[in-house]
Amino acid sequence: MADPRDLAAPTTPDPDLVAVLTDLFADYRATRATPTAVVDLDRGLWQRLEDLGLTRLTGSESAGGSGGGWVDAAALLGLAAAAAAPVPLAEHDVLGGWLLEAAGLPNDGGLRTVCRPDPSGVALNVTWARDASSVVALWEDRDQWRVADVPIDRVGVEERRNLAGEPSDTVEFDLDDLEAGIVVDHAIGEQFHLRGALARSAQVVGAMERVVDVVLAHVREREQFGRPIGRFQAVQHLVSDIACETALARAATDAAVARAAASDWTDPGMLFAVGVAKSCVGHAASVVVRGSHQALGAIGTTLEHELHTLTRPILARRSEYGSLQDWDETLTALASSAGHDRLWTLITTGRAKTQHAP
Amino acid sequence: MARLVPPGARELPALTELRLEVRAFLAEQVAAGAFVPHVDTWLTRWDRDFTRELGRRGWLGMVIPQQYGGQGRTFLERFVVTEELLVVGAPVAAHWIAERQIGPSLLRYGTEEQKEAYLPGISRGEVVFGIGMSEPDSGSDLASVRTRAERVDGGWRLTGTKVWTSGAHEADAFFALARSAPLDPAHRHAGLSQFIVDLRAPGVTIRPIISMGGDHHFNEVHLDGVLIPDDRVLGEVGEGWSQVTSELAHERSGPERVLSTFQLLAAAAQAMDDGRLPTDPGLGRHVARVAALHHMSFAVSTALENAEDADTAAAVVKVLGTTGEGDIADYVDTLTATGWALDEELDTLLHAAILQRPGFTLRGGTNEILRGVIARGLGMR
Numbered sequence A: 001m002a003d004p005r006d007l008a009a010p011t012t013p014d015p016d017l018v019a020v021l022t023d024l025f026a027d028y029r030a031t032r033a034t035p036t037a038v039v040d041l042d043r044g045l046w047q048r049l050e051d052l053g054l055t056r057l058t059g060s061e062s063a064g065g066s067g068g069g070w071v072d073a074a075a076l077l078g079l080a081a082a083a084a085a086p087v088p089l090a091e092h093d094v095l096g097g098w099l100l101e102a103a104g105l106p107n108d109g110g111l112r113t114v115c116r117p118d119p120s121g122v123a124l125n126v127t128w129a130r131d132a133s134s135v136v137a138l139w140e141d142r143d144q145w146r147v148a149d150v151p152i153d154r155v156g157v158e159e160r161r162n163l164a165g166e167p168s169d170t171v172e173f174d175l176d177d178l179e180a181g182i183v184v185d186h187a188i189g190e191q192f193h194l195r196g197a198l199a200r201s202a203q204v205v206g207a208m209e210r211v212v213d214v215v216l217a218h219v220r221e222r223e224q225f226g227r228p229i230g231r232f233q234a235v236q237h238l239v240s241d242i243a244c245e246t247a248l249a250r251a252a253t254d255a256a257v258a259r260a261a262a263s264d265w266t267d268p269g270m271l272f273a274v275g276v277a278k279s280c281v282g283h284a285a286s287v288v289v290r291g292s293h294q295a296l297g298a299i300g301t302t303l304e305h306e307l308h309t310l311t312r313p314i315l316a317r318r319s320e321y322g323s324l325q326d327w328d329e330t331l332t333a334l335a336s337s338a339g340h341d342r343l344w345t346l347i348t349t350g351r352a353k354t355q356h357a358p
Numbered sequence B: 001m002a003r004l005v006p007p008g009a010r011e012l013p014a015l016t017e018l019r020l021e022v023r024a025f026l027a028e029q030v031a032a033g034a035f036v037p038h039v040d041t042w043l044t045r046w047d048r049d050f051t052r053e054l055g056r057r058g059w060l061g062m063v064i065p066q067q068y069g070g071q072g073r074t075f076l077e078r079f080v081v082t083e084e085l086l087v088v089g090a091p092v093a094a095h096w097i098a099e100r101q102i103g104p105s106l107l108r109y110g111t112e113e114q115k116e117a118y119l120p121g122i123s124r125g126e127v128v129f130g131i132g133m134s135e136p137d138s139g140s141d142l143a144s145v146r147t148r149a150e151r152v153d154g155g156w157r158l159t160g161t162k163v164w165t166s167g168a169h170e171a172d173a174f175f176a177l178a179r180s181a182p183l184d185p186a187h188r189h190a191g192l193s194q195f196i197v198d199l200r201a202p203g204v205t206i207r208p209i210i211s212m213g214g215d216h217h218f219n220e221v222h223l224d225g226v227l228i229p230d231d232r233v234l235g236e237v238g239e240g241w242s243q244v245t246s247e248l249a250h251e252r253s254g255p256e257r258v259l260s261t262f263q264l265l266a267a268a269a270q271a272m273d274d275g276r277l278p279t280d281p282g283l284g285r286h287v288a289r290v291a292a293l294h295h296m297s298f299a300v301s302t303a304l305e306n307a308e309d310a311d312t313a314a315a316v317v318k319v320l321g322t323t324g325e326g327d328i329a330d331y332v333d334t335l336t337a338t339g340w341a342l343d344e345e346l347d348t349l350l351h352a353a354i355l356q357r358p359g360f361t362l363r364g365g366t367n368e369i370l371r372g373v374i375a376r377g378l379g380m381r
Helices: A015-031 A043-051 A070-082 A089-103 A175-179 A186-221 A233-263 A270-301 A307-318 A324-349 B013-031 B048-056 B075-087 B093-109 B112-124 B240-246 B248-253 B262-274 B281-305 B311-335 B344-360 B367-377
Strands: A008-010 A112-115 A122-127 A134-141 A144-151 A156-158 A168-172 A182-184 B009-011 B129-132 B148-152 B155-162 B173-179 B192-198 B204-210 B216-229
Touching: A008 B281, A015 A043, A015 A070, A070 A089, A070 A186, A070 A233, A070 A307, A089 A112, A089 A134, A089 A144, A089 A182, A089 A186, A112 A122, A134 A175, A134 A186, A144 A175, A144 A186, A186 A233, A186 A270, A186 A307, A233 A270, A233 B009, A233 B281, A233 B311, A233 B367, A270 A307, A270 A324, A270 B281, A324 B262, A324 B281, B009 B013, B009 B281, B013 B075, B048 B093, B048 B112, B075 B262, B075 B281, B093 B112, B093 B129, B093 B240, B093 B248, B148 B173, B155 B173, B155 B192, B173 B240, B192 B216, B192 B240, B240 B248, B248 B281, B248 B311, B262 B281, B262 B311, B262 B344, B281 B311, B311 B344, B311 B367
Parallel strands: A112 A134, B129 B173
Antiparallel strands: A008 B009, A122 A168, A134 A144, A144 A182, A156 A168, B148 B155, B155 B216, B173 B192, B204 B216
């Protein structure tokens, strides 16, 4: 009999890391202030993360990072999102830090955010821009991709907020600063969108998992008609549907993360894998946000309740790095060009051509 | 949140090689016209020759040890073979029940003599089994079965009626769940036993139940005092309930709960590429769900291979998968206008899928029952 270890490889994060993160965010959740409508960077939490080497988890050790992979990074993003922690882990580490390394630019460890300015040098919805010490810009200029690390005092910042109440600013660059950026390979430019989309997926899944817990706690405690509402079959089915959609989103996201980690993002199936994650996560978000607010009743719509600290970011993030419709269209294009005979190959390998490795 | 579904696992090259080997064989078979790809083939397409050919190639009895004529391989290897057979719409109904549940149940509960009598034939694709659980008054509430097993000299006499027995008119034998002791309302799951029934035995009457499209897949099997010798009791008398429920995770989490309409999805993808269907993002959405369920179903198989409990996870796969495979039928239907020149292949697949769809979320435990199973897994019950 074949040894199952030769057939399937586990893709779970480092359990010690998960234990540290679970404790850290449980502590954060227990001690934070009551929810607010606007959400600002928590510098105290950021400092704690930095002290633990978690703000540069995926940075190479030679560049001052912790040398972590995407499986661990996705776990960190998910658990932080489950705690609704207002810290720019995705922007600073897996996106900004990665771009700086890819461009061979120094990283002084100051807080970074990241964006893709348009040809005129303007970037919209740049999360945490006002809090950053510099902004990592990925700029497409005359068929070349450039990466520039521009100090915050050299950009114009118009303060705005996203659906989650987080800083989501408009940033205007001086074109000279962008033109001075380092030219990087096209693959970097293309990968950025995928990395952003997968980081957002990991965050949304983490938040949805916390929503399931919040809903479960509520339906066990809340009594109506003389019993906990979770005893009603209608409520059980509602919660079951939320949990199922969340589990599907988790499976899709983990599969994409595993593929990214196994190939260091070089697998040509990454576009499909990330699209599957983004699509499943985005559609799950509709069910989970709607169903959780229904289960929680009116109390779940109040400012003081935890629920909106999760559901608002879920909806804000599912539309970043491509709308749900964009990604479904991308998958449609991949599926229809694969056609009848190659659709299954596309699903199992992420590309329509047969390959001899999964 | 407590994980409902085990963490994912990555398919390694040894498994992929088997996958590609099966895929290449099936492509040849389709090209040679050995079968016409269809939907829901694990219920609706019987082909004993094809089944025997799979047996010759070592793709049946995969988890049955070699000493009983099987392949002695893993659930993961069976998983990829099963997926490849289903996505290509191959005629697999003849061996489906035997391969999925009869073989594993015999291995776990059968006597040495029973294993030797049935497992080699199952592994060659020559012995075909059905399963007799539901009754006219027992659907989701399986513990209410009324088929009686009465003790007689040297065995048992079975009297009662089983329904929705797929393929009984073609099968050699089936497992019947019957009440071997009077119902004790305080312990409804006690007093049930499983019996191996020869479907050619005196007292067995098989009548067709015709499906709404006019096809004959289901049967009513009437047992009129059928004599079952003691050596055809499966497992322990009175332990029928725990025996039938112990294999549920395998029965509920497999790729057949996701891929019944895959041929229709593939045909729709082709039709969009050819411009015969409008390009629509719904295709991408359905493809994404199938892909995610492929990963989830594989994760459950990996857990089962490692002998972990996966009952709740299996229910999650089945609720999502059977809903999704039905939604594919409805989705393609919403893209097509009557009178629009499609092609015969797409039309045939679509009509069959629409007519089979109601069964997807009923068979093997309705989705309403399964949502309750999931709620229990979440600690709500």
